[in-house]
């Protein structure tokens with residue numbers, strides 16, 4: 001079964017004068033394999049007539065066309081966004097407990113959520129009525145859910161992925177807004193669980209990203225709905241806030257809960273079941289069978305779905321390093337105790353040393369001075385009382401990246417990074433035309449393209465999907481080893497920190513008031529210290545070696561607490 005997609009937002013016939021149409025060998029022999037839709041002024045590919053020669057795919061200057069062969073048994077999609085549009089295959093299974101969805105951006109997660117919420121009626125490829133839709137899923141667990149949807153008997157609440165626009169639509173203080181929407185009478189408890197006490201009197205437009213995210217989650221959890229759909233609840237949150245949000249979401253009972261999440265530790269902690277979504281972003285997406293959370297995430301990392309017998313990428317391996325083991329390193333920078341006072345905020349940093357090759361992870365609460373520390377090293381901010389005379393050149397990727405008007409191709413990126421981060425198709429764009437994830441990857445590549453001995457990456461995972469995070473981690477690790485340089489990484493995604501870090505700096509304090517940074521610690525001590533502060537224990541998955549948060553009060557959790565071993569190595 002051959003499918004052809006044209007990503008309409010990439011296709012620019014005014015620039016190429018319908019090159020695909022002009023070059024298609026089938027068109028040249030008089031067949032209507034590609035026709036030009038006069039109304040849309042876009043090409044349309046007739047899949048039944050296409051020979052799959054791939055010429056148009058190769059020649060399209062904007063990489064808009066994809067032709068893929070799918071196994072016959074996939075049948076018709078559940079939904080297709082028009083001719084040559086994205087196709088979704090299969091739907092997830094509603095179960096008691098939290099069902100997590102994991103997969104790359106553009107693989108159809110939002111489409112699934114829109115279908116489950118009743119906002120989008122699936123068209124089974126072209127056009128379909130509810131009766132036909134229900135019939136298609138007869139005998140599956142979702143049949144009953146679809147019947148209810150058809151009869152308007154499902155009330156869904158939805159926390160969207162992009163929360164930045166919320167302040168434009170609602171007015172008032174956080175408390176006023178949440179009170180107005182509360183249908184459960186549990187508002188006070190939820191405010192406490194999400195640690196929003198100090199934010200409720202603020203106006204919605206004064207909130208930080210992390211506060212806004214928690215308010216959006218609270219608004220969702222205080223509704224009396226049949227299904228709760230949460231798209232990326234962990235964005236902008238620090239580790240503690242992520243876990244608190246996960247606990248609050250897990251307390252929903254007797255209702256359906258679906259969560260899309262790119263932080264695998266949070267997804268693991270949050271979910272009872274997993275659907276892996278695979279395929280080709282922007283082209284087609286398949287919802288896997290339902291899997292237990294452990295198996296689902298392991299298979300996701302493996303890149304192989306066993307019950308489907310499908311490999312969708314290479315395996316990603318977690319190497320479990322015994323404590324204390326160190327490769328040969330050289331000291332490249334030693335800094336004294338540092339202090340920095342702002343109006344209302346104070347940071348103190350214990351003295352430390354940085355080695356190469358090394359990846360130094362930096363973990364801690366929001367607003368405890370992580371970025372300030374990194375900016376002191378980068379020379380952007382001056383520490384109080386000491387003249388930090390760093391002779392090494394430092395390359396720095398800030399947390400917030402300014403979208404400039406510069407063309408991407410003028411950035412002098414290392415060719416191997418363009419390749420590894422898959423940036424080639426962005427070369428014709430300007431930096432301010434990029435999406436959040438594209439901008440992030442370009443900024444990381446730009447930072448790593450400088451020839452220096454220390455690189456600072458502040459929150460490189462923000463806006464990246466799970467697939468891009470895993471890829472990024474792999475490349476960063478290789479880069480540090482090959483170039484024998486030091487990379488400092490501020491991150492809230494613990495899986496990345498665990499995978500990458502040789503040493504760890506832990507920040508604590510009172511958010512927005514004061515912060516204290518430890519010296520660089522070995523991974524085991526650093527993690528142990530940090531997790532103790534988070535009040536959560538981790539174990540390792542025996543098959544993949546990946547870290548997993550223990551459920552509070554479980555046997556492992558109690559055992560490890562007794563031993564004071566919050567981070568389980570080996």
Ligand code: ADP
Pocket residue numbers: 081085086104105106107108109110111112281282283
């Ligand atoms: P995800 O949530 O996993 O990022 P989406 O469901 O948003 O994926 O999108 C999957 C694909 O469907 C993308 O290629 C997107 O461009 C396309 N798509 C989404 N909504 C529409 C729409 N209304 N019309 C046409 N294409 C769409």
Ligand code: SF4
Pocket residue numbers: 006010011012013016017018019020021043059060061062063064065
């Ligand atoms: Fe041009 Fe590519 Fe669009 Fe065809 S698909 S019209 S080659 S941009």
Ligand code: SF4
Pocket residue numbers: 023024025026027033034045049050051052053054055056057067
């Ligand atoms: Fe034409 Fe070949 Fe493209 Fe099919 S793959 S539309 S036959 S150029």
